Amino acid sequence: MSDLLNDLPNIERELFHTPDLSQLRPAAPSAHAPRFLLLYGSLRERSFSRLLVEEAARLLRAMGGEVKIFNPSGLPLPDDAPETHPKVVELRELTQWAEGMVWCSPERHGAMTGIMKTQIDWIPLSIGAIRPTQGKTLALMQVCGGSQSFNAVNQMRVLGRWMRMLTIPNQSSVAKAFMEFDDNDRMKPSAYYDRVVDVMEELFKFTLLTRDVAPYLVDRYSERKESAEALSRRVNQAAI
Numbered sequence: 001m002s003d004l005l006n007d008l009p010n011i012e013r014e015l016f017h018t019p020d021l022s023q024l025r026p027a028a029p030s031a032h033a034p035r036f037l038l039l040y041g042s043l044r045e046r047s048f049s050r051l052l053v054e055e056a057a058r059l060l061r062a063m064g065g066e067v068k069i070f071n072p073s074g075l076p077l078p079d080d081a082p083e084t085h086p087k088v089v090e091l092r093e094l095t096q097w098a099e100g101m102v103w104c105s106p107e108r109h110g111a112m113t114g115i116m117k118t119q120i121d122w123i124p125l126s127i128g129a130i131r132p133t134q135g136k137t138l139a140l141m142q143v144c145g146g147s148q149s150f151n152a153v154n155q156m157r158v159l160g161r162w163m164r165m166l167t168i169p170n171q172s173s174v175a176k177a178f179m180e181f182d183d184n185d186r187m188k189p190s191a192y193y194d195r196v197v198d199v200m201e202e203l204f205k206f207t208l209l210t211r212d213v214a215p216y217l218v219d220r221y222s223e224r225k226e227s228a229e230a231l232s233r234r235v236n237q238a239a240i
Contacts, residue, residue, distance in 0.1 A: 012225055015221060015224045015225050016221060017219075017221070017224075023213065023216045024213050024216065024217075025213075026212035026213060029212055030211060030212055032066075033064055033065055033066040034060075034064070034065045034066070034099055034100060034204060034207045034208060034211065035065070035066045035067075035068075035097055035098050035099045035100070036057075036060050036065050036066070036067045036068070036098060036099070036100045036101065036102065036203075036207075037067075037068055037069075037070060037094045037095060037097070037098035037100075037101045037102075038053045038056060038057055038067060038068070038069045038070070038101070038102040038104070039053075039069075039070050039072070039101065039102070039103050039104065039116070039119050039120075040052070040053040040069070040072070040104045040105070040116075041072075041103075041104065041105030041106055041112060041113040041115045041116030041119075042105075042106050042113060042115060043072065043073055043115060046185070047106075048106065048143040048174075048177035048178065048180075048181065049104045049105055049106050049116075049141075049142075049143050050069075051181050051185050051187070052104050052141055052143055052172075052174060052177070052187070052196070053069055053102065053104045053141075054069070054185075055186070055187045055193075055196060056102050056104070056139075056141070056196060056199075056200050057069060059196070059197060059200040059201075060200055060203075060204060063200070063201070063204045064204075065204060068094055068097070068098070070090070070091055070094055070119070072087075072115050072118070072119055074087050075087040075088070075091065075115075075118060075119065075122065076088070077118060078118060078121040078122055088122050091119060091122055091123065092122070092123065092124075092127065092132065095123050095132040095133065096127075096132050098136065099136055099137070099207055099211045100136055100137035100138065100139070100203055100204075100206075100207040100211075101133075101136060101137070101138050101139070101165070102138075102139045102140075102141065102200075102203065103116065103120070103138065103139075103140055103141070103156050103160075104140075104141040104142065104143070105141075105142050105143075105152045105156065106142065106143050106144075106145070106152070106177075107142055107143070107144050107145070107149050107151055107152040110149075110151050111151055111152060111155055112142075112151075112152040112155050112156055116152075116156070120156075120159055120163070123163065125163065125164070131164070133163040133164060133165050134163070134164040134165070134214075134218050135164065135165075135166065135210070135214030135215060135217055135218040136165050136166065136211075136214065137165065137166045137167075137168060137203055137206045137207045137210060137211075138160045138163075138165040138166065138167045138168065138203075139167075139168050139170070139171070139199050139200065139202070139203040140153040140156045140157055140160065140167065140171045140172075141153065141171065141172040141173070141174070141196070141199065142156075142172070142173050142174070143173075143174045143177035144173060144174065144175045144176065144177060145176070145177070145178070146175070146176065147175055147176070148173050148174075148175035149173060149175075150171075150173050152173075153171045153172075153173060157171075164218060166206065166210055166214075166217070168199070168202050168203055168206050169202070170195075170198055170199045170202045171199060172192070172195045172196050172198075172199045174192045174196075175192070180192055180193075
């Protein structure tokens with residue numbers, strides 16, 4: 001290895017780690033039920049994004065998961081209230097509690113709704129030493145009023161990457177959602193429903209696979225280097 005590092009003069013040798021397969025095999029895998037937080041992006045009385053999230057919740061519970069759904073009603077706009085606002089505190093606590101998340105938004109004007117974006121904007125990349133979303137799994141879904149589209153899930157996928165989440169490959173887009181739920185607000189049998197099952201199954205599997213090794217998966221050379229530099233500065237300042 002040292003010979004190979006000689007050809008990498010920009011590398012800090014002590015901070016360069018060869019990926020270790022043993023680190024991806026937890027000695028004591030978690031035994032508790034996987035924890036999922038579900039967010040939806042509409043406040044309508046009959047919100048199809050909420051109904052779809054409720055179907056997803058039933059599926060995750062049937063698979064053995066613990067599920068909580070956040071109600072965005074009353075959540076203020078970002079920067080329009082302090083971080084101590086009860087709804088902000090609730091959302092952030094649920095985000096830290098969760099090991100995986102589901103985001104489901106209607107598509108409005110070719111994009112996710114402002115309600116969906118507001119929830120995501122209130123979740124910071126870090127709270128002190130805690131990073132609420134980094135390394136956690138994420139599944140994306142959207143509902144459409146007309147023909148099938150993927151604008152909202154594509155936008156949320158960008159945000160999931162920005163929040164350093166492990167966004168699963170599969171996703172769901174339900175076209176003409178008003179036709180896909182019965183009078184009891186349950187989703188009708190269809191290819192759309194089958195895809196929702198697929199997405200939740202994949203989310204559950206990815207969560208089981210990664211939740212115990214998430215810190216190792218998202219450990220980065222650049223951040224180790226930054227931390228080392230910050231430590232060096234503190235030590236030098238103390239010496240002065």
